Amino acid sequence: MAWTRDEMAARAAKELRDGYYVNLGIGIPTLVANMIPDGMTVTLQSENGMLGMGPFPYEGEQDADLINAGKQTITELPQTSYFSSADSFGMIRGGHIQLSILGGMQVSEKGDLANWMVPGKMIKGMGGAMDLVAGVPRVVVVMDHREKGGDSKFKKACSLPLTGKGVVDLLITDLAVFEIDRRGGGAVLTEMAPGVTLDELRQATEADFRVALQG
Amino acid sequence: MAWTRDEMAARAAKELRDGYYVNLGIGIPTLVANMIPDGMTVTLQSENGMLGMGPFPYEGEQDADLINAGKQTITELPQTSYFSSADSFGMIRGGHIQLSILGGMQVSEKGDLANWMVPGKMIKGMGGAMDLVAGVPRVVVVMDHREKGGDSKFKKACSLPLTGKGVVDLLITDLAVFEIDRRGGGAVLTEMAPGVTLDELRQATEADFRVALQG
């Protein structure tokens, strides 16, 4: 049985470590913010210029000058700091954010990621995604395993234009978890959703992968 | 009769314009700070990270956290702002400082400047001089016309290692004032100290120059 969105986010949350500075993308990754284990200090970065992102404001207390990268109103925390976009991406590109969790359209077995454009459709732009995957030392992608039509989104090579080449370290889908070697060493299956069989997974997956299931 | 240090500084002060942001080097250029005409607003930059440099503090009020690029204690003004060295030189390199007045060891007729090292002697370093001459759109050099031994310091080509190539717009010496074309168009004599004759000046000068004396 495939993992739910919340279960995928919960699996991504296991990548958090005490003291980490983390950037969360839009969609399922946003749910990870609510799954930080008690007693663990994790500081959330918003690439529009904020460290220490707090929860949504109470109704009526929203501040137009305080939004996250998804343009949602948020709040500050006692340890919050604000800075410019140049300083924000200096932080990101310089490798100071330990972990980035973001969504994807396609991931390849070499760690390539496509998540910003579909040829022939309106291009909205890559926003900060290309900088995040290029700069953050550990990148986790959370996405459905298959297209609605059934095609595998975990591929030998991405067919969509890339967001980054050799940038994904861990892929979490609704069916399984794969560790990927950015330097071309291939993908390794480490976990499967309950009830999913290896045969079913191979059927649903275009990418090659080795199997090293945990405990 | 040669100009005094104060007279050279006063001539340099004529280069100031209302609203200018200006960087003054150590030595004679520092004197220019006291010669800003009444009613003219000139903001002084100190490249260690300050705009709006005020006068020396009253005795006993010096603050170790408030120095200029010459490491002298100074004061702030109501309009003062502080910033990092990277931001300071971004300002300088980006052409935002309108005028730099600094000392020199040698200037060439092509606008080359040497003012940071003498081969065989201890090198102290160029500090911010190379950035200033490379970044500021108008560079004025104030220096003695001759070495103590009598050799001309305004030369066909600098014999000392350069601080910048094609960077000087105006040379003020104790004997004369020359406009210089950074792009290789040569030097033009525009003023002479009182009592100095053109023959004497040519004797004292290695550089070629045209003559277009003012007024």
Place this chain on the structure above:
Amino acid sequence: MSRKIYPDAASALAGITFDGMTVMSGGFGLCGIPENLIVALRDSGAKNLTVIGNNVGCDHHGMWLVLANNQIKKVLASYVGENKILEQRYMSGEIEIEFNPQGTLAERIRAGGAGIPAFYTRTGYGTKVAEGKETRQFPNPDGTLDWYVMETGLTADISLVKAWKADTEGNLVYRKTARNFNPMIATAGRITIAEVEEIVQPGELDPNQIHTPGIFVQRLVKGTNYVKHIERVTTRPRATEGGNQ
């Protein structure tokens, strides 16, 4: 001391706009945009503009007003969603869009203002963004090599920024995430115009805490009638008062 101050946005833009000019405008989405100056830019009628900013407004707000008035020829941005007119004109070829990764765009603008003509970044290597650009390898601290893309600095004929407070010298302070692209854009304009919510006297802002020194601001105006439209109001319910009593 107050020679930088103009009575309103229209007069602050008067005499310096021209067809074909490049304009940078601060803001992230609609957060921290120079609302008054954008309206004045629309009213100036200047055409064939190249507009540089993270976004180009969204339907009915911000730089969309200039777009809808047929003044924009080319856009450099990182994200242009929620903007139907732009979508139509881009698909029809009427408007050219150069997509820049957000961090690359921010750094290109900083570079332009800081006299850096070009720099290298890993961002975009191996993607469409790197097509036609110089790429090369540089060593990591551990001796391994990575590939990088050369990106160039950006400057503008006019930069429009929005700050929270200014003093009469043009020293600026931004508020919360409304800072975003404004500080770099302030440095990259041949002429930079700042609009602010409040103008105070020199000495009222802490000199230790100026975000943009006045040297970068040539013209200053106090904005009026701020809308500060929020694209996505997200809130949580307030716990019922006295809940568990």
Place this chain on the structure above:
Amino acid sequence: MSRKIYPDAASALAGITFDGMTVMSGGFGLCGIPENLIVALRDSGAKNLTVIGNNVGCDHHGMWLVLANNQIKKVLASYVGENKILEQRYMSGEIEIEFNPQGTLAERIRAGGAGIPAFYTRTGYGTKVAEGKETRQFPNPDGTLDWYVMETGLTADISLVKAWKADTEGNLVYRKTARNFNPMIATAGRITIAEVEEIVQPGELDPNQIHTPGIFVQRLVKGTNYVKHIERVTTRPRATEGGNQ
């Protein structure tokens, strides 16, 4: 929340120094130098250091202490005057000095911290500084071409910075011109240690006014016994009280 705080400078450096490491240290002259951390670096005994900073202390002060203790092999700086031991060892070839223009040094450190492996600057073109470096032309806005020098980013094994105040998260605020190189150096260390005059609780510093966000600070210590030696005390006489009465 206070896991970054160490009881003193010696413990903040314990276990992370090693022979041959690269150390960056903030300050301009003796203004804004991490006095306590420099003493701890000397006491660590780590040798063959490469030291990066605008200066290397001056006689009997600052990084001079580490120099006099024979721990430095190489220096990257913009100015090293007023330092007799350094002069002797440089002339005798015992110590290598790589002179960097001050702005280039500041930008190289910023680049190192910001993931920029290299950039171009006009500074130093046609001088000794450009020897052995790549040079190339880039266009100005007016279409003319200028020559530029390629400079590379700098990082360090350990960065030592001095700030005025910190909160327990490592957010830093600097004071006046004691800021200088400290903010960039804070970003460029694999491990950055900050010493401050005062540590406050989160929320006591204005989040709008943090100079160095805590993400850059791995270790934090409250310094003691600040000397803040002034190299050149320059003052003006106080007008006689009641002067003209």
